[in-house]
Amino acid sequence: MVNTTVKIGSLELANPVMPASGTFAEGMAQIIDINRLGAIVTKTITSDKRQGNPPPRIAEFRNSTLFSIGIPSKGADYYIEETVTFYRQYTPPLVASISADSIDQFGELAAKISVPGVQAIEANISCPNLKKNGQAFGMDAEATYQVVRAMKAATQVPIWPKMTPNAANIVEIALAAQEAGADAIVVSNALLAMAIDVDTFLPKVANVMGGITGPAMKPILLRMAHQCAQAVDIPVIGCGGIESAEDAIEYLLAGASAVQVGTANFVSPNTMLQVINDIIAFCERRDISHVSELVGAMRHHEPIRFEGVNSF
Amino acid sequence: MVNTTVKIGSLELANPVMPASGTFAEGMAQIIDINRLGAIVTKTITSDKRQGNPPPRIAEFRNSTLFSIGIPSKGADYYIEETVTFYRQYTPPLVASISADSIDQFGELAAKISVPGVQAIEANISCPNLKKNGQAFGMDAEATYQVVRAMKAATQVPIWPKMTPNAANIVEIALAAQEAGADAIVVSNALLAMAIDVDTFLPKVANVMGGITGPAMKPILLRMAHQCAQAVDIPVIGCGGIESAEDAIEYLLAGASAVQVGTANFVSPNTMLQVINDIIAFCERRDISHVSELVGAMRHHEPIRFEGVNSF
Amino acid sequence: MKIETTFIADNSEWASQCSRQPDKLHFPITENPARILSNAWVNAEYKHMVVAGDAASLAAQPGQFFHLKCPGTEVDQPYLRRPMSLYGVNPSAGTVEFLYKVQGMGTRGLATLAEGDCLDMLGPLGRGFEIPDTTRHVLMVARGVGLATLTPLASAAIALGAKVTAMLSARSPELIMSKERLTGAGADVIAVSDTEGNSAVPELEALIRRLHAQTPVDFMTTCGSNRLLKLLQSLSKELGVTGQIAMEQHMGCAVGMCYACVRPFRQSADSEELSYRRVCWDGPVFPLEEALTW
Amino acid sequence: MKIETTFIADNSEWASQCSRQPDKLHFPITENPARILSNAWVNAEYKHMVVAGDAASLAAQPGQFFHLKCPGTEVDQPYLRRPMSLYGVNPSAGTVEFLYKVQGMGTRGLATLAEGDCLDMLGPLGRGFEIPDTTRHVLMVARGVGLATLTPLASAAIALGAKVTAMLSARSPELIMSKERLTGAGADVIAVSDTEGNSAVPELEALIRRLHAQTPVDFMTTCGSNRLLKLLQSLSKELGVTGQIAMEQHMGCAVGMCYACVRPFRQSADSEELSYRRVCWDGPVFPLEEALTW
């Protein structure tokens, strides 16, 4: 029997696999047994109602997708009344994801949705579409610090800021989040990208730019998760391009304590359950009794042995 | 007859297609007619001799590659005596690429290699492997400004700094380069990435991190080229993930005046010639008489027509 | 909506051969590796595919669709699934049918499937047509792909006791499909085409008015075409006849999660207030009067 | 090295069917869509492939290799090419041969090729073996894949008037390949295997010493195996016999451009100074005494 539990701060998850915000919703419960997930993470909401970006919102590449959704939101009241109520029927902890236009509003919204049933709050400080050119709070260490501080001051519920990979200094930002009291960080959201249809000369998503997601992005986002995991002491939740147990294990080896599956849920709604099953099988095959043994277990190449000869 | 010439500052190229630094060398002349290229760009050199990173240096993904080469260099003297002499047999302008450890050294090396035959110098301020964690000059607008200034002061040869996509504020850095007198900018080098072998727990390249290149990266690097082209007045040379004429045209539509082909040269040494031929065919099909008409010709989606109804 | 279940999804089972039909009865939507029974060309552009459906897919309703994982080839690797309307379902024979136009990477991949191959299909999805029980005469106006979507509605309406008139429009008579199937189900079929010169909107309008004068239409449906939508919207308003339209949009998840597939709709007939709705989850079938032409 | 040419590469030609052999004679290395003549299993692990080569590839020398674009499938898409040694070339028959182990994504793709299919091959590449003209007795010690690389050297050496002794080592006798081909070319073949228990290094060493005592060896070659390299290095030093080794490394471009394929080498025999060399362009064949064991 492989022990699959992981601790994300004060929260214990039955296993390290959960959906990425914006790639999971109530519909999933009609396809798979969502009680088997490590946690449930909902789409980012704002306090007010929003419609999101104009269509076309999606383009497909060979191994990735470009989404420009924006943050369509039914608002905080709907979330508390409908969404939380729905997920309270299920056992995995519910993680709400929120976004706001100002530091104060981040705090206010965090306070407002800290209702029974919400067991952690992801701070989407990184949504690449919301702000012009993707410049969001998460591009800046100081703003990240302020957002997390405001949320921590407003609620007892654990706060998980989600890093943006569009920031150059992601380690600095992760450290700022930790300093401000973050209980874990999610690494990361989607890189800004674009594509143009060479027949029509039109951008493939109406908003011109969107977030690129899917397996092709894994090596970049894995690198960021690794850099952050090396720098911070709080748990890192890896996210980006995971579609198999091997992908999830790669993130664990790189230092992530848990993982989020995004776009792969669209390709196959069974992905997360498959990942959980296959992580267990992997551990059994290799006599690993606790999944957490994989966390940060990456080894290093030995320097080339020059057999008595001095290296250059 | 389609006119394929493009102007990069004072330099006129027969066509907009050239190799990306580090993906082209003398060997190519044994496979294709390199006189058909718009320009020749050589691998980055340093003033001194260097060995580069330990192997394994390469890992392959479905649609991209991870390279951790470092900057192996035979030094400036070898470059002037051997490399320049070799390429002077050919007609396309030769673009040298240089890297250095300090701003002064960038200037000195630029001066040193400003020999007849070198018609532009690319400043590789972005190599993700050379400096720890990829922190290079190109991550910072001020350092970029200084490097370009030092080079411009040292030589009359046009200077093309090459942006790093690992910088968050690429537009700011492009503007700094322009301000310092850059004649064009190349957008861009490779994103830092990593991969771990889940069987051995070892990183796939000995250096742990390397640059990820190839078609899967195009939407990200295209976005950066577009952002830079919108911000600067000097020509932008697009680079990243180009393997077909359609890819090259996408960069032109996004605002690039010319393009560089990198990893695709490894998959097929004929790629660049194919791209040139197919750009011409595309223009013929669409009655475009000058390739430069494509530059920046991206259109925009019209806002949804709400037919008399007020928009929300 | 909570699904009562003690069932633990076993994905090794799901991922295995398509000959096995995993017991997923507890879930109304399944990701089901279905066996291809046939996949034949009906004309130069369209193929008709019949698959062995599992229990969930055999419960599909007219207007619903499936999200199909299209096989890749050496050159084409369609990353996302492709939405396809239910063209027919036969619970007793255990079959589900699709009628699709081969046009891009995904549908080219679908076209390569042969009898005995596996098709990973997710569904049934979306909200199908809702015809009031009292309906006496359904008018279906379809062109091209829209036919696939509307065809199963005919039998459903006839089962309700309604008369069905299906107006089929196409570029040329050869591209008129489903005529036999519709006639067989008991529908009156009127076929028009561009080459015959009787498919222009004014002619269709005159035709519909005549039809309505003979046997009043009390439910109108269409699918896909902007000019047909415009026509039916104005007629439905003028004649006071309700109706529905099946819409299309590029999709990510097809189960209401990603919000990629939105289109703008009026809050209600004639309302100036617009909002985006998800074609996959709030539709693909919407009230005729709330749809926006484009 | 400047290639004299007025030839303008026409890539539409290159990209077209493999039945056409574009005129690329002016370039010593070509990216050539070659037609597969046969591609058969020789045992459970290895396949032997024969292709119709163009003029450039028919000039390949022993020790050189080609960089092969391996076909993809729905699941596998090998992005980069795969290096394969020349196993045989017959300019008059117009054929080039490969012997390869099916082990990963790329070679699995190669294994799917059938007679008449197209294989995009880039080559010939690298520096092959250089046997001094005065060589009288060549010793080749090969195991596994190394065999493919060394085999064509036998005929070349025999053509020079040298005697060739080929020691073939494998896990089991069934995996010994090329015995007939080598014997046919006029080489003496000594086959050893792990299951027969005569392939251990000390036994090979004794064998080589005996051989050398009988007919002095004046050129030694091996390929791939670290323990064989060690053995030959110490013997070549002790016996004062020169030699070469063919090395492997993961490759990007295979034409000396990317520097992915480096290995550390001594500047010269016994030198403490090391530097990286490109296996693809500076090799793959290197002086035995400059190679580093690993």
Ligand SMILES: Cc1cc2nc3c(=O)[nH]c(=O)nc-3n(C[C@H](O)[C@H](O)[C@H](O)COP(=O)(O)OP(=O)(O)OC[C@H]3O[C@@H](n4cnc5c(N)ncnc54)[C@H](O)[C@@H]3O)c2cc1C
């Ligand atoms: C609810 C619904 C039901 C449909 N039913 C049918 C049907 O029964 N028969 C039929 O022939 N077609 C139907 N379509 C259209 C069908 O989904 C597209 O023809 C198909 O996705 C094209 O994929 P492709 O890869 O071959 O084409 P490409 O043009 O290469 O597709 C590129 C991308 O655009 C998307 N796309 C292209 N056209 C459409 C479209 N019209 N709607 C949605 N996405 C599109 C694809 O899914 C893909 O992501 C339906 C669409 C929807 C939304």
Ligand SMILES: Cc1cc2nc3c(=O)[nH]c(=O)nc-3n(C[C@H](O)[C@H](O)[C@H](O)COP(=O)(O)OP(=O)(O)OC[C@H]3O[C@@H](n4cnc5c(N)ncnc54)[C@H](O)[C@@H]3O)c2cc1C
């Ligand atoms: C100069 C040279 C000549 C060779 N000649 C032969 C030959 O004649 N017959 C034969 O069977 N094999 C030969 N090899 C080894 C052959 O290239 C590998 O077996 C092959 O690349 C494996 O590819 P794969 O996708 O099937 O395996 P995978 O293990 O899936 O390959 C993964 C990656 O590693 C690389 N790789 C794996 N093994 C090797 C290796 N040994 N050398 C270089 N790259 C490797 C692949 O190219 C690929 O990029 C030669 C290698 C070199 C360098």
Ligand SMILES: Cc1cc2nc3c(=O)[nH]c(=O)nc-3n(C[C@H](O)[C@H](O)[C@H](O)COP(=O)(O)O)c2cc1C
């Ligand atoms: C359609 C879509 C919508 C998304 N919406 C959100 C969102 O609302 N909030 C958020 O933090 N991330 C959002 N993301 C980003 C994902 O949570 C995730 O970080 C990203 O997709 C990378 O993971 P992946 O490669 O597994 O998809 C969205 C991604 C997609 C594809």
Ligand SMILES: Cc1cc2nc3c(=O)[nH]c(=O)nc-3n(C[C@H](O)[C@H](O)[C@H](O)COP(=O)(O)O)c2cc1C
């Ligand atoms: C093997 C390899 C070596 C490279 N070396 C250099 C280099 O020396 N200097 C440089 O500026 N860029 C170097 N690059 C980056 C490329 O020039 C180019 O910016 C990058 O590969 C993106 O383009 P691509 O996707 O077309 O490959 C190298 C890339 C590769 C793959």
Ligand code: FES
């Ligand atoms: S396709 Fe994802 S919400 Fe409709």
Ligand code: FES
């Ligand atoms: S493989 Fe590129 S230099 Fe050897």
